[in-house]
Amino acid sequence: DTAVSQTPKYLVTQMGNDKSIKCEQNLGHDTMYWYKQDSKKFLKIMFSYNNKELIINETVPNRFSPKSPDKAHLNLHINSLELGDSAVYFCASSLPGERFDTQYFGPGTRLTVL
Amino acid sequence: AQSVTQLDSQVPVFEEAPVELRCNYSSSVSVYLFWYVQYPNQGLQLLLKYLSGSTLVESINGFEAEFNKSQTSFHLRKPSVHISDTAEYFCAVSEIGGAQKLVFGQGTRLTINP
Numbered sequence: 001d002t003a004v005s006q007t008p009k010y011l012v013t014q015m016g017n018d019k020s021i022k023c024e025q026n027l028g029h030d031t032m033y034w035y036k037q038d039s040k041k042f043l044k045i046m047f048s049y050n051n052k053e054l055i056i057n058e059t060v061p062n063r064f065s066p067k068s069p070d071k072a073h074l075n076l077h078i079n080s081l082e083l084g085d086s087a088v089y090f091c092a093s094s095l096p097g098e099r100f101d102t103q104y105f106g107p108g109t110r111l112t113v114l
Numbered sequence: 115a116q117s118v119t120q121l122d123s124q125v126p127v128f129e130e131a132p133v134e135l136r137c138n139y140s141s142s143v144s145v146y147l148f149w150y151v152q153y154p155n156q157g158l159q160l161l162l163k164y165l166s167g168s169t170l171v172e173s174i175n176g177f178e179a180e181f182n183k184s185q186t187s188f189h190l191r192k193p194s195v196h197i198s199d200t201a202e203y204f205c206a207v208s209e210i211g212g213a214q215k216l217v218f219g220q221g222t223r224l225t226i227n228p
Contacts, residue, residue: 042221090157094214102163105150
């Protein structure tokens with residue numbers, strides 16, 4: 001059973017388009033995250049949601065808008081795509097408690113903007 | 115704010131040789147420490163973590179890491195590597211009591227040669 005799944009796995013699109021990446025977790029976790037991994041493999045958090053509420057919003061352009069319809073899903077919508085948005089986007093989830101809990105990552109979505 | 119430095123971008127070793135992947139961090143507050151592994155074309159998986167207690171932590175596949183507070187380091191070691199250990203390894207920290215945000219290092223590519 002897939003714990004954290006993302007669709008699509010690959011996404012190739014033109015500059016200026018709008019696209020969405022979907023993430024679903026079946027772990028019963030309350031918190032979900034989006035991370036961006038650039039071409040140099042550097043990973044950086046973008047957003048996190050806890051029970052559909054935005055918790056972390058790093059300095060990400062407002063072309064990126066996360067949407068959490070329920071606590072099992074956190075989708076990432078990107079408007080007016082730019083070349084620099086090309087990256088691998090990872091979704092993750094965790095069950096927050098008093099101490100840091102393990103974040104479980106999805107397989108990633110490779111976005112290529114032409 | 116926290117930052118993580120992985121001192122080696124690539125580490126090639128021969129099979130059955132020992133290996134050490136170095137990680138140093140900077141933080142004005144106490145942090146939790148993690149090592150994640152990313153196998154080719156896959157998402158990240160937690161390898162091991164230090165939350166508190168014994169400064170030496172171990173994984174199920176023979177890796178270990180030691181938290182050294184005075185040197186702000188969390189180096190990863192394995193006494194004898196296998197071909198299957200070939201992967202990208204990421205060191206990460208998270209502020210204790212903070213928003214469960216992982217701050218990653220740049221990653222170290224471990225390549226095992228037969």
